Amino acid sequence: MASAARLGNKVDAGLLAGCVVLSLIAVVLKDQDREPIASALRRTIVAPLVTLQRGAERWRTAWASSDARQAAADSIALRAVKAQALIVENDQLRKIIGLGSRLEWGFVPAEALHSTAPSEDIVTTLTLTSGSTAGIKQYSPVVAPEGLVGTIYKADPTMSIAILYTNPDFRASAMTADGATFGIIYPHTDRVGGSNAYMLELRGVPTRTKLAANTVIYTSGLGGTFPRGITIGNVVQEVKTSEVWTRTYLMRPAVTPSRVTSVLVLTAQRVTQGTGNVWGAAVNTDSAARKIAAAGDSLAKQAALLEAQARQAALDSVKRATIDSVRRSLGAAPMPITPADSAAIKRAGAAGAPGVPGQTAPVVRDTGAAVRRPATPARPDSIKKPR
Amino acid sequence: MNWTGAARTIVVCAILIVLHFTLRPLLAWRASIDFLIVALLLGSVRLRPGSAAVYGFLLGLVADSLSVGGFGASALGMSVVGFAASWLKAVFFADNLALNGFFLFLAKWVFDLIVLLVGIRSANGIAMQIFVWSPLSAAVTAVAGVIALSLLKPLMEVRTA
Numbered sequence: 012m013a014s015a016a017r018l019g020n021k022v023d024a025g026l027l028a029g030c031v032v033l034s035l036i037a038v039v040l041k042d043q044d045r046e047p048i049a050s051a052l053r054r055t056i057v058a059p060l061v062t063l064q065r066g067a068e069r070w071r072t073a074w075a076s077s078d079a080r081q082a083a084a085d086s087i088a089l090r091a092v093k094a095q096a097l098i099v100e101n102d103q104l105r106k107i108i109g110l111g112s113r114l115e116w117g118f119v120p121a122e123a124l125h126s127t128a129p130s131e132d133i134v135t136t137l138t139l140t141s142g143s144t145a146g147i148k149q150y151s152p153v154v155a156p157e158g159l160v161g162t163i164y165k166a167d168p169t170m171s172i173a174i175l176y177t178n179p180d181f182r183a184s185a186m187t188a189d190g191a192t193f194g195i196i197y198p199h200t201d202r203v204g205g206s207n208a209y210m211l212e213l214r215g216v217p218t219r220t221k222l223a224a225n226t227v228i229y230t231s232g233l234g235g236t237f238p239r240g241i242t243i244g245n246v247v248q249e250v251k252t253s254e255v256w257t258r259t260y261l262m263r264p265a266v267t268p269s270r271v272t273s274v275l276v277l278t279a280q281r282v283t284q285g286t287g288n289v290w291g292a293a294v295n296t297d298s299a300a301r302k303i304a305a306a307g308d309s310l311a312k313q314a315a316l317l318e319a320q321a322r323q324a325a326l327d328s329v330k331r332a333t334i335d336s337v338r339r340s341l342g343a344a345p346m347p348i349t350p351a352d353s354a355a356i357k358r359a360g361a362a363g364a365p366g367v368p369g370q371t372a373p374v375v376r377d378t379g380a381a382v383r384r385p386a387t388p389a390r391p392d393s394i395k396k397p398r
Numbered sequence: 399m400n401w402t403g404a405a406r407t408i409v410v411c412a413i414l415i416v417l418h419f420t421l422r423p424l425l426a427w428r429a430s431i432d433f434l435i436v437a438l439l440l441g442s443v444r445l446r447p448g449s450a451a452v453y454g455f456l457l458g459l460v461a462d463s464l465s466v467g468g469f470g471a472s473a474l475g476m477s478v479v480g481f482a483a484s485w486l487k488a489v490f491f492a493d494n495l496a497l498n499g500f501f502l503f504l505a506k507w508v509f510d511l512i513v514l515l516v517g518i519r520s521a522n523g524i525a526m527q528i529f530v531w532s533p534l535s536a537a538v539t540a541v542a543g544v545i546a547l548s549l550l551k552p553l554m555e556v557r558t559a
Contacts, residue, residue: 026448037470
């Protein structure tokens with residue numbers, strides 16, 4: 012029994028020694044000698060394990076790459092959202108810059124912070140990042156490139172609060188582009204939400220005046236709060252009311268308050284002196300057209316006056332020549348023309364032509380000059396007949 | 399060990415070997431779990447020392463065939479560790495998880511020492527590997543081995559000597 016155990020121990024020691032020797036031989040083998048052994052193992056016994064390991068590593072790679080892809084997709088989505096917001100903001104800033112360049116002076120740029128409480132459905136007030144130190148006062152008009160936004164409710168030194176046209180206290184005097192129809196702008200109280208959440212009413216339009224849909228309405232400049240010619244919106248349709256002598260129209264405002272991020276506040280001096288044709292108001296275009304037409308009429312009048320004077324001078328010449336001929340034929344002396352007459356004619360021509368700046372005075376024919384020339388022989392018929 | 403016990407041991411060792419080539423690449427930890435060591439110890443304590451040395455030698459060859467350098471180092475380390483585990487089977491069979499964990503830790507660290515010293519090609523970072531990463535890997539292996547022993551205990555019918 013003991014010898015068997017000793018034999019067993021010897022066998023165990025021998026096996027260990029064999030394994031150790033073989034391992035050391037494998038360690039000391041050169042690469043070209045050990046590689047065939049390792050390769051044979053990988054292709055036979057270890058092949059299933061290699062397949063398992065490759066699959067596991069693929070799983071891990073896929074897992075890691077899926078996380079990376081998800082992160083990349085999230086980043087792209089986030090950038091897309093930011094890019095869209097940037098595009099909108101860029102567009103608004105470009106418009107604001109364009110409006111500023113058209114206004115040239117008398118405005119204060121401000122960033123609009125939406126301060127409406129979450130419980131409110133619509134935007135009725137805005138907090139502006141400029142205040143009284145920048146020249147903003149109470150009731151200063153707040154405008155956007157699209158048109159009228161509202162008016163300043165309170166002006167602090169560094170910030171101000173503006174009420175929008177959606178505010179129940181907002182009013183503005185308005186008119187059509189041709190200046191023929193006037194009314195008062197009110198916020199539309201019966202809001203239905205969605206795209207029609209921000210609507211206006213044009214009240215007080217005379218019954219005799221009927222406005223077509225899409226008629227553009229501008230501020231009239233009456234009242235002194237808003238200068239003339241700021242776009243307010245378009246007429247949508249007439250609203251039936253109990254008023255008999257006036258009409259009320261529903262209007263779609265030009266500016267959507269929820270999208271306003273940058274505005275301009277007009278100074279009091281600019282309000283007093285007007286904004287001109289900044290919003291492309293037809294009122295200004297109309298006045299320019301009237302001026303052009305008046306200038307055209309003036310030129311036409313001058314041309315007609317000159318033509319009449321020339322015609323009169325020609326008639327005078329013909330008349331004078333006829334009289335001279337008759338007198339000569341009768342043997343009488345030709346009708347003398349005194350230098351005073353010529354001077355009078357010249358004076359009349361000079362004074363009669365009102366003159367156009369940059370234009371010379373019309374040439375008036377002096378019929379007396381031909382008569383006074385003594386060398387000119389008389390026409391044969393006019394000389395022979397009396398004899 | 400009867401045939402049933404041998405079959406169960408083979409199944410458990412096969413599971414551990416499969417885990418070594420599937421779970422370990424999935425986790426890809428810097429201090430990774432060495433399921434081959436766990437499988438080696440579980441098998442060695444049921445074999446004679448000589449057989450355990452051969453078993454370790456074969457497992458080491460499998461590991462070496464997939465490693466870039468140091469062919470034979472793992473075979474040497476596992477032969478020694480398997481022989482020692484089989485020789486110390488009475489200790490290892492003690493029904494104490496902490497003791498089993500300690501021996502797993504020790505086995506893994508000795509194995510790493512042998513592999514590093516025999517298969518050494520460069521002295522750069524060997525101290526870091528011996529005193530930091532190897533103990534960490536040994537600790538993780540010990541924890542995983544203890545968990546595996548606890549889960550597979552009913553299957554293996556471990557009996558104390």
